Amino acid sequence: MSKSIVVAPATTADRTAGPVTPSWVLSGKPETRSKELARSHDRTSNVMAWDCTAGSFTWHYSKDEVLVVLEGEAFITNETGEERRIGPGDVVFFPAGTSSKWHVPKYIRKVAFLRHTMPRPFGLAVLAWNLFLRIVGLQVASPLMMVLMLDPIGL
Structure with missing residues (x-):
């Protein structure tokens, strides 16, 4: 996208x-x-x-x-x-x-x-995910988008 x-x-x-x-x-x-x-x-x-x-x-x-x-x-x-x-x-x-x-x-x-707000645990998880991606040098994407990109048929 x-x-x-x-x-x-x-x-x-x-x-x-x-x-x-x-x-x-x-x-x-x-x-x-x-x-x-x-x-x-x-x-x-x-x-x-x-x-x-x-x-x-x-x-x-x-x-x-x-x-x-x-x-x-x-x-x-x-x-x-x-x-x-x-x-x-x-x-x-x-x-x-x-x-x-x-x-x-x-x-x-x-x-x-x-x-839109999200429950605090989800927000913290997204922040941690984005930090991890920056540390390993990957482009930041939401966890849901990463799952959809890695598993396009949803299995």
Whole structure:
């Protein structure tokens, strides 16, 4: 399987519009637009361009998310009640399984890096596997991909 570097403008205009999940909305009528810019070959990570109009809502994170604010601002409140303003250039990390209240006064645009989490023992096994491959001078590949490459008919 070939891999290539992906370059995509975060300002792309062809994002898909949609409302915030209605049960998450606290006030206003926030509308979002999003577009997937890239996805990893193992489909565990992706990069999204996202923007949102004015409103307040609670966002529930099912994946780890790192975001970089490109334009506008929002006030986010974590599960302990601490509120923070985020604006252009700010980087924020939301672990999978958490929730955050968002208040967008006017508009916000971000790029988000999302990653599916895996149980800690599996993550440690993948790290150990990759370290082993680097030590012996082989190209890094996931254990599953190595099994599939070495046993293509799945026996």
